[in-house]
Amino acid sequence: MTLPYFQVDTRNEHLKTLARRHSSLWDEFNDKLILSWIYHDHGLEGVVLQPHELMDALSEKSVPDNSSQMLYLDIHNLQKAITLIEEYVKGKKLDDRVNKSFVQALYQQLTHRVRGVPDGNGLRQEDGRYGAYYHKCCPHEEVEAKLRKLLTMYNQLSETDQHPMVHAAQFHFAFMKAMPFGRFSGRIVRLLTNLLLMRYDYPPAIVHTVERARYYEALAQDDERLLLNLLSESINSTVEGGLQFLQQGIAERRRKREARKARKLQRESTQSNTSTSSRSTSSRSSSSKTKGRKREAAKKNTPKKLNSPTAKSTSRKSNQSQKTS
Numbered sequence: 001m002t003l004p005y006f007q008v009d010t011r012n013e014h015l016k017t018l019a020r021r022h023s024s025l026w027d028e029f030n031d032k033l034i035l036s037w038i039y040h041d042h043g044l045e046g047v048v049l050q051p052h053e054l055m056d057a058l059s060e061k062s063v064p065d066n067s068s069q070m071l072y073l074d075i076h077n078l079q080k081a082i083t084l085i086e087e088y089v090k091g092k093k094l095d096d097r098v099n100k101s102f103v104q105a106l107y108q109q110l111t112h113r114v115r116g117v118p119d120g121n122g123l124r125q126e127d128g129r130y131g132a133y134y135h136k137c138c139p140h141e142e143v144e145a146k147l148r149k150l151l152t153m154y155n156q157l158s159e160t161d162q163h164p165m166v167h168a169a170q171f172h173f174a175f176m177k178a179m180p181f182g183r184f185s186g187r188i189v190r191l192l193t194n195l196l197l198m199r200y201d202y203p204p205a206i207v208h209t210v211e212r213a214r215y216y217e218a219l220a221q222d223d224e225r226l227l228l229n230l231l232s233e234s235i236n237s238t239v240e241g242g243l244q245f246l247q248q249g250i251a252e253r254r255r256k257r258e259a260r261k262a263r264k265l266q267r268e269s270t271q272s273n274t275s276t277s278s279r280s281t282s283s284r285s286s287s288s289k290t291k292g293r294k295r296e297a298a299k300k301n302t303p304k305k306l307n308s309p310t311a312k313s314t315s316r317k318s319n320q321s322q323k324t325s
Helices: 006-021 023-044 051-058 066-091 100-110 140-154 164-178 185-199 209-219 225-301 309-324
Strands: none
Touching: 006 023, 006 225, 023 051, 023 066, 023 185, 023 209, 023 225, 051 066, 066 100, 066 185, 100 140, 100 185, 140 164, 164 185, 164 209, 164 225, 209 225
16 A cells, blocks of 8 residues: 555655756745745744734844734744754754754744743643643653653664654654643654654645644544644645746746847847848949949040031031042
């Protein structure tokens, strides 16, 4: 039986080929992808962002009022955390291990200057319901040991033949059952899940806001199968979006090249016609001048007519003499 994540692989290979050939278009798509990541991650946490809020926060414009200050800070912190993920992917090898210090760095970035965050490492110190998450979590006394096991599990993929999507879904599911942090456990696990996928040349799994209920339902199950389906669909959505963006960009660039080529040919044709016309005019002018010179020369060489009376009399006598002869 073909598992759903295998259906993404072929399309993703095609996407990677196009991305390598058209790196500038791929960079442009990634910029848009980061905006989508931030928007939908907030949506999963129950925060619906307005486009101007997202753009203003990322452009670091001055905050219009105190009510927006924490929202802008939250957006900015997530963007910085995503940058940490991207830098890690670029600077590390597959067999490099993700350790607790890196996870802690993500937590510190997400909570930077956020009010109400207790001092310390952020690990959960009590039991109960956390935000919109309603699934059952392990007791808080087990959190630290669970986190160590989770990181061991996270780093085992390079040692197995397990598909990265399966491994990502299993880790994501287990992390949320542990709920290690008192705040931002969901955001941290989504960052770590996408880090794992990106290290294996998959685009990030961006679960869209409209799938929020389905996402929480998947986390409340007894295993990760529903979550695996959701993640694979999310990755496929990004792959197809990337392919469409690149193909449209390539077609647009080709159209512009052909338009430039047509304009160049038109200019060359116009210049050629102008040159031909100029040469033709010059040739006609030269021919006219030549004819004029010939006529002038002919006039100079032709004897003038004799019009005087003496000349006429002499001419008549000559004619009569010739007749008498």
